Structure formats: C-alpha cells, structure tokens
Amino acid sequence: MRLIPTLAAFCTTASMAVASPEFWSFEWPNTDFETTTVESWVEIMSGGPPKDGIPAIDDPTFVTVAEKPDLTPREPVITLEIEGEVPRAYPIRYLTWHEIVNDVVGGIPVAVTFCPLCNSGITFDRRIADRTLSFGVSGKLRFSDMIMYDRETESWWQQAIGEAIVGDLTGTELVSLPSWMESWEAFSTRNPDGLVMEQPAFNRDYGANPYVQYDSSNRPFLYSGEMPPHDIPALARVVRVGDQAWPLTRLVEAESLSEVGVTLTWSQGQASALDTADIGAGKEVGNVRVRDAEGNDLPHDVMFAFAFHAFWPEGTWMIGN
Template identity: 60%
Template structure:
C-alpha cells in the first residue's frame, strides 16, 4: 500500500475516532450545561433561588458527579515517627492548633479526595485542596451555630472546586470559603492558619506530630493524576482573562487576604517583611502537580506567613489566574 493510501486511511480513522468521542461526550455535555433546572434533578434540596453567582455559565461540570470525588471524614492518624512510605520532599498540609498535636494531611491523599472533614480537639475542621488552583486551605466547619460536613459537588467555577455542605446542600467556593448557592449564600467559613510543607520539614518541626493514615479507597496514592499540570499554559475549564503584569496563569502566588506576592519574588528574597507580615520561603518541597509521583516534582519550596509577633496567619499558595479571578481588585505585591 502506498504512503498516500495509508495517510488517507489514517485520516478516516482519526475522523471516526473524533465522531465516536463526540457521541460519547454528548450525555456529559448535556449535564454540563449551566442550568439550575437540570442541576435540581441531582440537587433537589438546594435552593437555587439564593445565589451570589451573577452568571450561571461560570459554573461548569468538572466531569465527576456529586460525590464522584469522595470527601473523607474522621480519618485515622499515626505518630509521625512511625510513618513510612512518604517521600522526603512530598507536600503535606500542616495544621497546628493550640493545645493539640500538629497534624499533617499528605497531598497524596488530598489530590484524590480534595476534602477531609476532621475534628482537632474541640474544633471541627475541613482540610481542602483544589488541584486545579493549587489552593490548600483549612476551615472551621462551624457556621451560624451549626457544624457542617463538606463534600465535592463535581462542579468548578473559575476552575476552582465548588464544595457543598451536607446539612443544607448549599454550594461553597473553595478558594474563598464563601457560600455561593443555597441557604448558606453569603456565609463565610473562618480560615485557619495552615500551610504546605514537605514531609521532612513537618517531621523535623513536629517529631511528636500526627500524620493522616492512608484512606481505605482504591486509589493509586502517591501517583499524580495531574502530571505536568502546573507547567501548562492555561488552566482546565477556565475561560477568564490572564493575570495582569505578564504573570503566567499557573505561576504560584502567596495570597494573604486580598494581597498576592509572586512566589518567584519570595523565593529569590528568602524573606519579605511588608504590610505587617513576615513571609518566608525555604527549599525542599516538591510540586505535587509536576511529575508522575507527588514527591518527585520540581522543588517549589515551602512558604510560611506570620505576623511580626511570630503567630502563623491564614494564607494560601495558589495559581495566579485563580487569585485574579476571585480578587480582581486585589493588590499585586510585585516589588
């Protein structure tokens, strides 16, 4: 067979594959339409008449259905000194509440589950991670006299996870901790001081600390399902504008309130003292969204944000596009 004939057959096969893929996607595309009347079939108790979302088109299906990404509740923990199998550089979310042993929540678990409902002493907490925004935030689950438990809607807004509470089935924006649809619209979760550190960094700082045990789910824990994502040119399912100042959409920034410091600036300086804050950076933490294994990504370092009195402060290390999307009038601390 000639090369031309082979190319012709290849083009036909490619078109057939494309048509088949489109046919397979049609049900998903129908479910992905931004229409509360359609969503109400899956969310019959959610009050869609109450919302701060001006354009329903901002909310998109990320693919999985409600609870298709299973949030965790009441996980087991092991003493840090007894834990094996974690890579030295792989990232963990550190939560160190007063009077309690510090806890580490490895991203190798959060990357698959995105939310952990836990209780630390008397404080009910939600540890959250949105891989598409690299947003790792911890919240107090008590709101308006109620203790909430959170799950994953399967929806995205500005490429950020939309959570829901199981009590009212209201929807919450993970990056801001605010209710955006339903009874809890306008409510705000209190963000707790937590931060991403390497496993070796946590173990050195908290030898008596606790580490979340591996969940009992059939997942390839340790594998990165988003391999190469933070080297991408554009975020997944994001149709907003690029960040200003020529900053790459998936460049990391350190957000404190409505201010953002480029991680590249902080890494170069090592420490920045501005706006009453002390931001510090040290090498040794792998990007969970780079290599095929969460502990083998390139070194992005660890960030700590404290007041001048040394107290840890709530912050986030997120992608620049997400900061710009949710804080469009925020201050970029470029120099």
C-alpha cells in the first residue's frame, strides 16, 4: 500500500518541498534529468515506496483456467488475446501489489500495467526501435499516475500515456496493445482453455484491496491538478480511446454506443477493485469492450476522469447530447 489517507496531505507537502533532480539523483544516478518534457518538477512526488519498493514481476508463470479455482467470479483481470496465442489473464489481485508484469506472448515482449490510483490498466509492447526494454516501478507519481522506469536507461515513463518523460528516451512512445479489464467469470467462460497468471512468490495479501473505498472519494490521492469539466466527478470512470473519453455512466445506460468509428459495449459482472477490502466483492462496474468498425479490439483504458483530464487537457469528452 502506498499511503494511508491521513498522511496524504503531509506527504503531498513534503514531496513538493523536495521535488528536484538534485534530491532524486542520489537514488537515480543513471537518469539524465537534463532531458525531460516535465514543465515543473513539483508535478512529480513520491507515492511512498522507494524505487522497486513495489516489485514488478518478470517471467510470470501461468496455469490453465481449470487449475485456478481460488479466483472469484466477479474479480477483475486484464485480458490479453494475441492472434495465434492462448488468451492470458492477469488478475488485478496481483497487479494491485506489483503494478507491472514483464511478459513475452507470441514472441512479443509486453508490459501489462495497472495504476490503482488512476484505475489505469494498459498493455504495452516493450520494443522500441531495435531494443527491448524491461520496466520497474519508480515509486514516483505524476498527477497521481504511476511513473515507470526502464532498467536499460533508467528513463522515467508515464504509465497513462506510455511515453518517456525524463531521461535518455524522453519523447519516445510505447505502442499500446489491445487488452481489457473484465471479470474472471467472463474470461474463463469465453476461454475455458485459457491461461491465467499464477500467484507471485511474494508475501502480499493477494485478493485484498489496500485502497478501500478509494473510488468513492471526492478527490484523488496526491493530486493537485484541475478537476474534470462538465461536472464529472474526479473519480468517475471514463472509457478512453485515444484522446476521447466516454463517461462510463453513459455507456452503462446505453449498453452499446457506436460513435466516431468506435463501438463500445458494456455488460454487468465485474467488481470494482478499489471499493471493498475484498477485491472480488466490490461494487458493480461491469465489463467494457471497445472495437473498430470491423469488429477488431482496440487499445483503450477505463480510467478515472481526473487522470484523463490531466493527461489529455484538450481531449474530447463524449458526453452525448
């Protein structure tokens, strides 16, 4: 767990007071802080744990759906289906505590990522040009979103946008792959022969949510940016496709929306991972799929509204008429 709520204000003030490359360089001697797209260092603060204090998972192991009876029907997983490969599920009960899984699927090196403070779950291709990167958790946040780092150059990467923001690789963008968050029941029913990530060999309270009732909060942790427009609550979920965002409440009401060449569908059955202490018992948020006109799955994210506004301030809000 990053922080308890009662410490949030103190940590915000303390982090802003020491937000500077001079302070961070002791922990990050190999990071080029002269090269950056960050306009103000006060945007970056500590989330609590140090570098690798939240350990990313490398070379995860998998078992078949039938061999994983401990997962509960409504708890969320991130699904990755690559053509020609057996579909894989990465349970949020593990990603909550590790945030990044470095894996290889069908010869494609991938990073499956989840930032609990933004509810942002995105899968990236780890290849850039002629090199393959591996990612760890920096322990830093920007606009409450996880900052990843690559172990090869120790550049810092913004998880929500998949772009390097500090270091040698600044300005480089990772390619997002189609993946989506859905319930374990939805994945296992559709993929009875699928694979699911096995429990990592760490001493963690897997299945528990360290951010109890976070998505019912009025304001996000460690965030001092602008609130979303259109009276949309900061921690309301939106479906982001590129620089466009559909309020989840609108999609829930319609169950299916087809606009600007994109079709979004919603079905019930998935629990919020950021509500009750038991991840699988959270309030209903449902399963979202996003496809193009030909029915192909599209990269997207179901994130909190404040995070969309922070990283796409000129983005389009698809709020309907």
